[in-house]
Amino acid sequence: MAKKETMTINMGPQHPSTHGVLQLVLELDGEIVVDAVPHIGFLHRGVEKLAENRSYHRALPLTDRLDYLAPMSNNLGYVLAVEKLLGITELIPERAKVVRVMMAEITRIKSHLVWLATHALDIGAMTVFLYCFREREQIMDMYENISGARMTSNYFRVGGLSLDLPEGFEADVLSFINDMPGHLETYEGLLTGNKIWQKRTIGVAKIGGEDAIDIGLTGPVLRASGVDWDLRRDNPYSGYEDYDFKVITRDGCDTFDRYKNRLDEMRESCKIIHQALDKLQPGPIMADVPSVCLPAKKDVANSIEGLIHHFKIITEGFKPEPGEIYQGIEAPKGELGFYLISDGSANPFRMKIRPPSFVNLQALPQMVRGKMLADVVAAIGTLDIVLGEIDR
Amino acid sequence: MPEMLSLSNDPVLFLSLMLAKILAVFIVVVLIVAYATYAERKIIGRMQTRLGPTMTGWFGLLQPIADGLKLFFKEDIIPAQASKLAFVLAPVMIMVPAFITIAVIPFGGDITVFGYTTTLQIADLNIGILYILAMAGLGVYGIVLAGWSSNNKYSLLGGVRSAAQVVSYELAAGMSIVAVLMLSETLSLRGIVAAQSGSVLNWYIFSQPLAFCLFVITSLAEINRTPFDLPEAETELVSGFCTEYSSMKYALFFMAEYANMIVVSAITATLFLGGPAGPFAGPINLLLKIFFFMFLFIWIRATFPRVRYDQLMFMGWKVFLPLALLNIVITGAVVVFL
Numbered sequence: 001m002a003k004k005e006t007m008t009i010n011m012g013p014q015h016p017s018t019h020g021v022l023q024l025v026l027e028l029d030g031e032i033v034v035d036a037v038p039h040i041g042f043l044h045r046g047v048e049k050l051a052e053n054r055s056y057h058r059a060l061p062l063t064d065r066l067d068y069l070a071p072m073s074n075n076l077g078y079v080l081a082v083e084k085l086l087g088i089t090e091l092i093p094e095r096a097k098v099v100r101v102m103m104a105e106i107t108r109i110k111s112h113l114v115w116l117a118t119h120a121l122d123i124g125a126m127t128v129f130l131y132c133f134r135e136r137e138q139i140m141d142m143y144e145n146i147s148g149a150r151m152t153s154n155y156f157r158v159g160g161l162s163l164d165l166p167e168g169f170e171a172d173v174l175s176f177i178n179d180m181p182g183h184l185e186t187y188e189g190l191l192t193g194n195k196i197w198q199k200r201t202i203g204v205a206k207i208g209g210e211d212a213i214d215i216g217l218t219g220p221v222l223r224a225s226g227v228d229w230d231l232r233r234d235n236p237y238s239g240y241e242d243y244d245f246k247v248i249t250r251d252g253c254d255t256f257d258r259y260k261n262r263l264d265e266m267r268e269s270c271k272i273i274h275q276a277l278d279k280l281q282p283g284p285i286m287a288d289v290p291s292v293c294l295p296a297k298k299d300v301a302n303s304i305e306g307l308i309h310h311f312k313i314i315t316e317g318f319k320p321e322p323g324e325i326y327q328g329i330e331a332p333k334g335e336l337g338f339y340l341i342s343d344g345s346a347n348p349f350r351m352k353i354r355p356p357s358f359v360n361l362q363a364l365p366q367m368v369r370g371k372m373l374a375d376v377v378a379a380i381g382t383l384d385i386v387l388g389e390i391d392r
Numbered sequence: 393m394p395e396m397l398s399l400s401n402d403p404v405l406f407l408s409l410m411l412a413k414i415l416a417v418f419i420v421v422v423l424i425v426a427y428a429t430y431a432e433r434k435i436i437g438r439m440q441t442r443l444g445p446t447m448t449g450w451f452g453l454l455q456p457i458a459d460g461l462k463l464f465f466k467e468d469i470i471p472a473q474a475s476k477l478a479f480v481l482a483p484v485m486i487m488v489p490a491f492i493t494i495a496v497i498p499f500g501g502d503i504t505v506f507g508y509t510t511t512l513q514i515a516d517l518n519i520g521i522l523y524i525l526a527m528a529g530l531g532v533y534g535i536v537l538a539g540w541s542s543n544n545k546y547s548l549l550g551g552v553r554s555a556a557q558v559v560s561y562e563l564a565a566g567m568s569i570v571a572v573l574m575l576s577e578t579l580s581l582r583g584i585v586a587a588q589s590g591s592v593l594n595w596y597i598f599s600q601p602l603a604f605c606l607f608v609i610t611s612l613a614e615i616n617r618t619p620f621d622l623p624e625a626e627t628e629l630v631s632g633f634c635t636e637y638s639s640m641k642y643a644l645f646f647m648a649e650y651a652n653m654i655v656v657s658a659i660t661a662t663l664f665l666g667g668p669a670g671p672f673a674g675p676i677n678l679l680l681k682i683f684f685f686m687f688l689f690i691w692i693r694a695t696f697p698r699v700r701y702d703q704l705m706f707m708g709w710k711v712f713l714p715l716a717l718l719n720i721v722i723t724g725a726v727v728v729f730l
Contacts, residue, residue, distance in 0.1 A: 200697055
């Protein structure tokens with residue numbers, strides 16, 4: 001009798017659909033996946049260790065490079081954690097909080113657009129890819145407009161914002177979110193009712209609610225498995241308790257429901273941005289805590305006191321009381337957590353990041369075991385992983 | 393009616409005319425292949441809010457030539473572990489059947505040259521349909537050999553997928569043609585065109601709409617175009633069977649893909665749309681019909697996601713084949729009883 005042999009193939013780290021440098025060692029029986037083992041670490045830069053040798057302000061740019069598709073969410077998580085460590089959360093001015101929420105939601109749309117683009121491309125629908133990137137380009141322009149950078153924005157600061165919103169920015173945002181629901185209809189028109197798309201996603205890469213909680217999944221992946229959990233509502237930060245939005249959940253546990261869930265989340269994000277625009281009032285953008293917060297740029301440029309102030313905070317930094325805190329936020333991909341330990345010096349003693357992609361990736365072997373090879377790329381796409389965040 | 397030109401009554405004229413026809417058809421096909429790549433990039437570009445090629449020449453019209461030159465000057469890599477003979481032969485084996493299928497496509501009616509009648513067709517085989525099916529079957533050897541000889545697991549998977557795909561879809565395609573044959577009562581393509589002559593309503597697309605749809609879909613699968621482009625599914629198998637190919641060998645695969653598109657469009661036009669019939673001169677009518685189908689294929693590529701391997705097999709064996717058989721039964725009943 002012939003021996004039944006399986007074939008082992010290396011998918012990645014150079015592979016078009018592993019979203020960066022993920023390596024999957026697949027054991028195949030014909031086209032059926034017997035086992036899948038993810039190998040990570042090809043993009044490791046030691047962000048957590050680097051932060052230990054930098055002052056709190058100077059560790060901020062490192063966070064841009066975690067989930068590079070949603071830099072402002074990373075910034076937000078980090079500055080909230082540092083503010084919590086310093087105990088100045090209550091002192092953040094209203095305008096800064098509203099802008100943070102607005103930018104975090106714009107970032108959510110940006111991240112979900114890339115997810116939809118690459119997910120659809122992986123399954124073979126290449127036109128959606130370009131449509132999504134067309135809309136993402138507008139967000140990139142907004143990013144460039146407010147922070148000067150298209151990807152590594154580094155816009156928020158401990159205590160507030162680095163700069164106030166530029167002239168005409170609100171109008172750009174408004175026209176963008178007014179157009180966005182129409183664009184979402186376009187994507188849905190190409191995909192949702194498409195029989196092939198449904199066949200490729202419904203019932204594919206299922207993960208039940210219990211399993212999802214056991215693995216520690218968060219974000220849209222968890223909510224599409226029927227678990228009603230969203231940190232924006234359940235553990236609000238930056239004033240999210242004042243916004244009216246729905247937490248979308250679905251019970252299908254499959255790729256199609258995760259797809260629908262993320263699209264609905266984009267619609268909810270548009271609503272939140274609308275509310276944030278209504279709330280936006282002129283006012284200070286930095287907390288009045290001179291020992292921590294950077295002075296305004298015009299003071300730095302025009303007065304010797306401002307310059308010295310800026311110099312002291314950048315070179316010496318500030319020294320939080322010894323202690324440890326954890327701050328989690330609902331990033332586009334799930335719960336992004338920063339765990340900071342201070343030993344009383346100007347540098348964090350330890351910065352542990354809980355990246356949502358890293359935890360969510362653990363569900364992959366379970367999702368694809370016994371399925372077809374083509375389902376692997378669908379599963380990678382639906383988990384929405386970013387390797388910059390997994391490897392840190 | 394003058395005498396039919398053949399090898400016996402004027403061999404010199406016959407051979408030179410044959411050579412001229414072959415050359416003309418070959419050049420036209422190669423030109424369409426080259427500019428189909430350009431058209432595909434332009435059309436898909438427009439559909440995807442891009443511009444497509446614009447820089448090389450007027451509206452990017454020199455792009456296919458630039459691409460060809462680039463591929464021609466690339467290093468020709470043969471992997472160390474590859475089976476060399478099969479690796480070199482595979483692109484040829486996929487290219488040749490694609491081109492020689494065109495020989496039986498009639499591209500016009502009869503014309504009179506130097507007192508003899510001749511057909512605007514390279515070879516009027518009395519078993520033209522069988523020849524087409526045979527050539528389509530031969531093409532798959534190229535893909536399987538390419539997949540196997542590259543000694544690459546992705547290529548192998550692509551080759552295996554392709555073999556399974558072509559075998560299952562050829563059956564359904566063949567069965568859908570049978571219904572047409574029952575109406576035309578001939579296997580010669582010229583005969584089939586003649587059977588559809590007279591009025592537009594005689595075209596088999598009107599009497600055999602089901603067979604037409606089945607044939608277009610199954611032939612999409614046979615030529616490995618989206619949504620059935622599994623053998624070279626980029627996001628799953630890198631590039632499938634042609635992963636290890638470079639330079640002109642890769643270009644041959646590329647040309648074969650587009651040549652196959654032309655062949656399939658031409659066959660569909662011949663079987664269901666009256667071939668060269670239409671308001672203009674015969675070859676132009678046929679070309680317009682070919683362009684229509686190629687545009688359709690490109691449009692489909694811009695719109696649809698890719699099906700999964702098991703779904704593809706399911707559709708081939710459990711949907712298309714039974715439908716084709718049912719169509720034969722209905723056609724048979726109609727032919728006999730009406």
